[in-house]
Amino acid sequence: MQRPILATTLTLSxxxxxxxxxxxxxxxxxxxxxPVVIELxxxxxxxxxxxxxxxxxxxxxxxxxxxxxxxALEMHVDYWDRLGWKDxxxxxxxxxxxxxxxxxxxxxxxxTPQMVVNGRVEFVGSDAKRARAAILxxxxxxxxxxxxxxxxxxxRSWQVSGQTTGHQDGxxxxxxxxxxxxxxxxxxxxNAGRRLKHTNVVLTLxxxxxxxxxxxxxxxxxxxxxxxxxDLLSVICMVQRGATGRVVGARxxxxxxx
Numbered sequence: 001m002q003r004p005i006l007a008t009t010l011t012l013s014x015x016x017x018x019x020x021x022x023x024x025x026x027x028x029x030x031x032x033x034x035p036v037v038i039e040l041x042x043x044x045x046x047x048x049x050x051x052x053x054x055x056x057x058x059x060x061x062x063x064x065x066x067x068x069x070x071x072a073l074e075m076h077v078d079y080w081d082r083l084g085w086k087d088x089x090x091x092x093x094x095x096x097x098x099x100x101x102x103x104x105x106x107x108x109x110x111x112t113p114q115m116v117v118n119g120r121v122e123f124v125g126s127d128a129k130r131a132r133a134a135i136l137x138x139x140x141x142x143x144x145x146x147x148x149x150x151x152x153x154x155x156r157s158w159q160v161s162g163q164t165t166g167h168q169d170g171x172x173x174x175x176x177x178x179x180x181x182x183x184x185x186x187x188x189x190x191n192a193g194r195r196l197k198h199t200n201v202v203l204t205l206x207x208x209x210x211x212x213x214x215x216x217x218x219x220x221x222x223x224x225x226x227x228x229x230x231d232l233l234s235v236i237c238m239v240q241r242g243a244t245g246r247v248v249g250a251r252x253x254x255x256x257x258x
Contacts, residue, residue, distance in 0.1 A: 034058030034143040035134055036252035037238055038072040040125050041098045041114040046088040047190035052113030052125030057199040059131065071137060071236060071252060073176060074201045077112060083188030089182070089201050091223075097205070104245040117242060118247040145239045145249030156222040158235055160206070162187070164214040164249060170242035172209050173216040176202045178234045203228070210239070 056072035063070035113125030239249035
C-alpha cells in the first residue's frame, strides 16, 4: 500500500465556478451530455481521504445543479483495516477493482485517495484541478453506449435488467448498490475522534457480460449484517469495455444523491 504525499489542499472556489449550467465549463442539455462516472477509492482509516470525499460530494452537487450525468461514487478499500480502524464500508471487492485499474492504467500501485474517471484516467483524489480537467474531457466526448434500465426490488434484493445500444463485443455491465448519505464516528486510527460524512457510498457490486443483443441482467443483494433501509438505496449501472476498463455508458436508478 502506498499513500501519496499531498501538496497544499486546494479549495474549490475558482475551480468550479460559473452559472449553474456552466460550472464545469460546458452548457449541454442533459439529454446530450455523455455520462461521467468518478470512482473514489477511499478509506475511513486514511487521514488524507476526507478532503477527497468532500471534493466528490461537491462534484455531485454541481452536477445536480447543472443537470448533468456526472456521478461520483465512494468505494472503500479494505487494506487500511489492519492499521487501526476497520472501515464499516470496506470490501475486498473494491480493492480488487482498484487493483484491476492499477493494471489497466499502468499505475501499478494501490493508494488512497484515488479518483478514476470513466475508467480512463487516475490521479490523487483530492486534486480538484485534475478532477475538473478529467470531467471536462469526458463531457466533451461523444456518448458511446445508451442504457435502458429497469430495476425491481424484493426485500433486500434488486433485480437489475435492461438493454443497451452502441455496445461492442466484450463489454460488460457493472451495477452498484449505493447508499446516498452516511456518516461514521471514527474511534481509532488516523481519523480518531472525527465524524466523517460520506456521499454515494457503494455497498456492493455486480458484474455481467453483455449479450450480443445488448440485453443484461444482474442481481444485487444488500450484504449480510448491513442495516440500511432498502427504500433509501439507489442503483447505478455502467457499461465497461472489457479490454480497457473504460466506462462508455452509465445510468442511475432512480436518482443518486447529488
